[in-house]
Amino acid sequence: MRTFKLDEYRIDDEPYYQPTGDEIELFEAAYRNQLPVLLKGPTGCGKTRFMEYMAWRLKRPLITVSCHDDLTASDLVGRYLIKGGETSWIDGPLTQAVKAGGICYLDEIVEARKDTMVVIHPLADDRRVLPIEKLGTLIEADPEFAIAISYNPGYQSVLKDLKQSTRQRFIALEFDYPDATLETEIVVRESGLERELAGRLVKFAGMTRNLKGSGLEEGASTRLLVHAAKLMAAGVNPVSACQGAIAQALTDDPEMLASVNELSSSLF
Amino acid sequence: MPAPRPLAEIRHLLDELLEVEFSFRDTAAPAAAIAELPGPRQAQLISWIQRVASTHVELGYQVACQGVEAQALMEPDTFEAWIFHSMDRYDAEGLRPALLAIEQYRQFAEQQQARRRGALLLDHEGVLSRFLQGLSGRPLKLASADRIYTDSETLYLPPLFSLLPSPAQNFQHYKATCALLWAQIQFGSFRPLLEIPSPEPDLLQLYHALEMLRLEARLKRTLPGLYRELEQTRLILQEPDLPAPWQALSVKLSAPDMRARDTLELARQQLGRLTPYPPRHLPVTLDLEAVRICMAARIEKERARFKVALNSVLEELQRNSPAEQPQQRRFSKRQQPDTDAPEGFTTEILLDDMPAPLPDQVQALQRSILLDLGEIPDEYLQPAGPGEYDATLLQDQNRDADDVWRGSYHEEGAHLYDEWDFQRRHYRKQWCAVREREVTPRHDDFVARTLEKYHGLIKHLRKTFEAMRHENRLLKRQPQGDDVDIDALVEALSDAHLGFEMTDRLLTRMQRDERDIAVIFMVDMSGSTKGWINDAERESLLLLCEALESLGDRYAIYGFSGMTRKRCELFHIKYFEEPYGELVRARISGIEPQDYTRMGFAIRHLSKILQATDAKTRILITLSDGKPDDYDSYRGQYGIEDTRRALIEARRSGIHPYCITIDEEARDYLPHLYGPAAYSVVDDVRTLPLKVSDIYRRLTT
Numbered sequence: 027m028r029t030f031k032l033d034e035y036r037i038d039d040e041p042y043y044q045p046t047g048d049e050i051e052l053f054e055a056a057y058r059n060q061l062p063v064l065l066k067g068p069t070g071c072g073k074t075r076f077m078e079y080m081a082w083r084l085k086r087p088l089i090t091v092s093c094h095d096d097l098t099a100s101d102l103v104g105r106y107l108i109k110g111g112e113t114s115w116i117d118g119p120l121t122q123a124v125k126a127g128g129i130c131y132l133d134e135i136v137e138a139r140k141d142t143m144v145v146i147h148p149l150a151d152d153r154r155v156l157p158i159e160k161l162g163t164l165i166e167a168d169p170e171f172a173i174a175i176s177y178n179p180g181y182q183s184v185l186k187d188l189k190q191s192t193r194q195r196f197i198a199l200e201f202d203y204p205d206a207t208l209e210t211e212i213v214v215r216e217s218g219l220e221r222e223l224a225g226r227l228v229k230f231a232g233m234t235r236n237l238k239g240s241g242l243e244e245g246a247s248t249r250l251l252v253h254a255a256k257l258m259a260a261g262v263n264p265v266s267a268c269q270g271a272i273a274q275a276l277t278d279d280p281e282m283l284a285s286v287n288e289l290s291s292s293l294f
Numbered sequence: 295m296p297a298p299r300p301l302a303e304i305r306h307l308l309d310e311l312l313e314v315e316f317s318f319r320d321t322a323a324p325a326a327a328i329a330e331l332p333g334p335r336q337a338q339l340i341s342w343i344q345r346v347a348s349t350h351v352e353l354g355y356q357v358a359c360q361g362v363e364a365q366a367l368m369e370p371d372t373f374e375a376w377i378f379h380s381m382d383r384y385d386a387e388g389l390r391p392a393l394l395a396i397e398q399y400r401q402f403a404e405q406q407q408a409r410r411r412g413a414l415l416l417d418h419e420g421v422l423s424r425f426l427q428g429l430s431g432r433p434l435k436l437a438s439a440d441r442i443y444t445d446s447e448t449l450y451l452p453p454l455f456s457l458l459p460s461p462a463q464n465f466q467h468y469k470a471t472c473a474l475l476w477a478q479i480q481f482g483s484f485r486p487l488l489e490i491p492s493p494e495p496d497l498l499q500l501y502h503a504l505e506m507l508r509l510e511a512r513l514k515r516t517l518p519g520l521y522r523e524l525e526q527t528r529l530i531l532q533e534p535d536l537p538a539p540w541q542a543l544s545v546k547l548s549a550p551d552m553r554a555r556d557t558l559e560l561a562r563q564q565l566g567r568l569t570p571y572p573p574r575h576l577p578v579t580l581d582l583e584a585v586r587i588c589m590a591a592r593i594e595k596e597r598a599r600f601k602v603a604l605n606s607v608l609e610e611l612q613r614n615s616p617a618e619q620p621q622q623r624r625f626s627k628r629q630q631p632d633t634d635a636p637e638g639f640t641t642e643i644l645l646d647d648m649p650a651p652l653p654d655q656v657q658a659l660q661r662s663i664l665l666d667l668g669e670i671p672d673e674y675l676q677p678a679g680p681g682e683y684d685a686t687l688l689q690d691q692n693r694d695a696d697d698v699w700r701g702s703y704h705e706e707g708a709h710l711y712d713e714w715d716f717q718r719r720h721y722r723k724q725w726c727a728v729r730e731r732e733v734t735p736r737h738d739d740f741v742a743r744t745l746e747k748y749h750g751l752i753k754h755l756r757k758t759f760e761a762m763r764h765e766n767r768l769l770k771r772q773p774q775g776d777d778v779d780i781d782a783l784v785e786a787l788s789d790a791h792l793g794f795e796m797t798d799r800l801l802t803r804m805q806r807d808e809r810d811i812a813v814i815f816m817v818d819m820s821g822s823t824k825g826w827i828n829d830a831e832r833e834s835l836l837l838l839c840e841a842l843e844s845l846g847d848r849y850a851i852y853g854f855s856g857m858t859r860k861r862c863e864l865f866h867i868k869y870f871e872e873p874y875g876e877l878v879r880a881r882i883s884g885i886e887p888q889d890y891t892r893m894g895f896a897i898r899h900l901s902k903i904l905q906a907t908d909a910k911t912r913i914l915i916t917l918s919d920g921k922p923d924d925y926d927s928y929r930g931q932y933g934i935e936d937t938r939r940a941l942i943e944a945r946r947s948g949i950h951p952y953c954i955t956i957d958e959e960a961r962d963y964l965p966h967l968y969g970p971a972a973y974s975v976v977d978d979v980r981t982l983p984l985k986v987s988d989i990y991r992r993l994t995t
Contacts, residue, residue, distance in 0.1 A: 098776060100776040100777075105776055105777070106777060106778045106801075108778065108783070108798075108800050108801075113778050113783070160777065200651070229516075233428035233429060234428060236427055236428050236429070236430065236431040237424060237427055237428050238654075239654075240424065240427050240433065241424055265519070281420045281421055281424070282424060284421045285420075285421045285422075285424035285425045285428065286424075286428070288421065288425045288469060289425060289428045289429070290519075291519045291520075292425075292429075292469075292473070292517040292519045292520035292523075293516075293517055293518070293519055293520075294518070294519050
């Protein structure tokens with residue numbers, strides 16, 4: 027297993043982030059008060075980018091863990107390894123962040139196993155400690171340590187909803203797609219595409235978001251728009267760019283694909 | 295090649311098929327015509343007559359009378375389509391319309407010609423309705439009609455577009471026409487008209503013609519790609535240019551700040567001076583009355599819903615932060631200029647001067663209100679509780695399933711599923727109208743009797759099922775894991791000291807054998823199960839439920855039965871989330887034989903339900919007494935091939951289908967359907983209750 031070097035997780039260059047409301051102030055206030063933060067919102071609307079931006083702003087290393095079905099508590103906290111006949115303990119990402127005062131960001135937290143989620147409970151309330159059962163130790167979090175989690179309430183199934191005992195420890199920030207003007211601005215900025223076309227892309231995104239729940243699980247995210255815009259800026263025909271970067275990413279259903287493609291070919 | 299039959303034999307055959315003895319039907323003429331045909335065509339036609347007559351003798355007779363000429367006029371597949379079309383009419387509307395359809399075979403043949411190059415609404419409905427949903431954000435329905443118009447909720451379009459030379463072009467034509475109708479709604483064409491009590495027809499006509507010019511200019515700006523296609527279509531159709539005075543007006547109407555109100559003003563100015571130019575091909579018409587009725591109902595409904603929704607937003611906020619006083623919070627709106635918006639500005643709802651956190655469905659409601667009214671009236675911003683409105687306004691009316699079947703709106707609210715036609719080698723689109731229905735619970739002594747009868751068995755079943763429940767196990771000596779296996783390590787170290795190679799299996803790992811299984815039991819409720827099969831099925835289900843309760847697997851039970859594609863029914867006995875109790879038992883007791891064994895739709899619908907549940911293993915177990923069979927064409931190979939296709943689809947989506955049957959001939963066809971290892975034949979019905987649990991146990995371990 028590779029050893030983490032926390033300094034690799036520092037963000038030196040300012041990530042591009044356009045605030046949509048007072049989320050920066052809220053996050054900062056929460057951070058100063060050592061309150062954990064929950065980011066809610068559809069996929070690709072800028073939650074991860076926001077975290078990067080905040081980590082840069084607060085000058086803290088950011089450790090992102092993408093949660094999944096098989097993520098165990100050991101994956102977060104740490105485990106024993108055997109090397110040359112000796113056992114040695116290695117800290118997991120959460121323990122490292124706790125010790126070094128980093129920001130630990132658990133992305134798509136509901137995808138993690140329920141027993142894993144409980145590990146963060148003592149960190150997420152006023153105790154701010156991380157018990158490591160296997161070592162029999164209790165680590166007190168560095169004052170600069172912060173924990174943030176994200177999830178997408180619309181997309182996850184009801185069965186996988188976040189436990190009340192977890193969610194009620196967090197300050198919640200709701201994220202949504204930026205409004206059309208801002209989203210156009212973001213697309214222009216990230217892709218270098220001309221404003222007129224970027225505006226149309228944003229309109230197209232709006233149309234796909236209209237289809238949410240009527241055959242699409244999610245509409246096109248800002249991230250997908252940036253992908254399409256990059257293709258278009260590189261000279262790809264707009265309709266093909268939308269098909270490749272957006273429609274195909276949204277669905278495999280042939281009829282839905284046809285509908286989405288008809289929308290893009292109508293717009294461009 | 296069959297030899298032609300002699301006239302007398304044909305006559306005799308027809309007499310028998312068409313029950314001439316008991317009627318006034320005269321088979322002389324048709325028999326004579328058929329006798330003239332070469333052998334194979336004779337055989338073909340007679341088999342059709344036979345099939346149709348099995349549905350209704352009079353229809354068979356009509357096919358006998360018209361068949362020879364119709365056959366000469368049509369290709370075999372068109373001929374088949376004509377017969378099916380007539381049968382469909384019979385299914386849906388009864389004998390008279392079906393007879394008419396048979397009589398009008400010439401028109402049918404012509405239409406079929408048009409169909410070949412044309413686009414059918416039926417085929418493109420799915421794509422078009424999603425296209426419209428994407429455009430508008432308000433769900434718009436599509437329906438076929440003779441004219442092209444909209445009532446602001448449904449777009450009415452001809453069932454077939456065939457003016458252009460190719461199917462693709464005709465589809466584009468459909469799409470552009472849909473977009474024009476959408477534009478009427480989107481850009482507020484109806485709004486100024488609704489303010490005039492009864493506009494004179496001339497004004498209305500002129501307004502409509504002018505308004506179409508404004509809308510086209512709008513489309514050109516918002517959907518340039520679509521507008522290019524519209525122009526292409528015009529070019530192919532060789533539409534004449536606009537007359538000179540109209541061209542000037544068109545330029546005027548193309549200005550971005552023109553609203554419907556301005557068009558009406560213009561129409562008033564030009565009234566008497568200008569007559570609408572002759573209608574173009576497939577013109578969009580304006581049915582103000584339809585709009586008026588539809589809109590009025592919707593506006594009332596949406597006002598109620600919006601106010602109630604705002605109230606629940608307040609309640610939700612109150613729940614999250616109980617300290618704040620809900621009474622002091624106030625909704626307001628903010629309008630911002632936006633040239634793209636139909637009225638020139640966008641409206642945003644504010645709560646205490648901050649953008650209000652409106653849930654998705656409220657935002658959709660807001661969009662819809664904006665489409666109708668152009669703004670959110672101040673009165674709408676006063677939240678109201680549900681008690682303050684007629685409750686019927688707050689929910690969509692559900693029609694009674696039986697009423698739905700009786701009426702002509704049989705597809706309303708139904709799930710539509712494709713069906714595989716092996717002969718054509720493609721799907722019949724949205725062929726089966728599937729509805730979920732309730733089983734009437736029967737509180738009789740069946741449950742008590744069965745539990746008594748199988749008393750010992752149930753105990754045994756529970757035990758074996760309980761044994762299947764896994765607990766978490768600690769696996770030792772693993773190459774990968776969470777913890778060090780100290781025993782293994784000590785051994786390995788001593789090995790190392792002795793000079794042996796050290797093993798790498800030194801860790802422990804927690805194995806979590808959670809049974810993450812979701813099962814649906816799909817129970818045959820066809821008429822053939824009447825009697826002891828039905829009893830055995832019900833007993834099996836009961837025993838299974840009793841056993842499953844101790845296991846904790848998620849399971850659902852549905853019965854299925856079909857009566858033609860129009861009436862495919864799934865009977866809900868137990869949902870996944872429903873607890874097993876008195877009611878479910880009474881429903882099991884209430885399972886009664888219904889109609890036929892149409893299987894494809896049931897597999898497709900239940901696969902969809904299974905897929906929507908969150909489980910690692912998804913199993914669909916069919917409990918059946920025979921092969922797929924329904925009284926339209928769902929027999930023999932057709933039914934088997936459709937069922938097979940549905941099973942392939944299910945498997946492709948990660949579902950494991952399994953079939954338990956008591957049909958002794960099942961070994962002939964089940965391997966073809968389910969694969970060699972995915973079925974069991976129970977030879978003796980009486981042992982079914984015992985076998986089902988046993989098979990289930992084997993299947994899930």
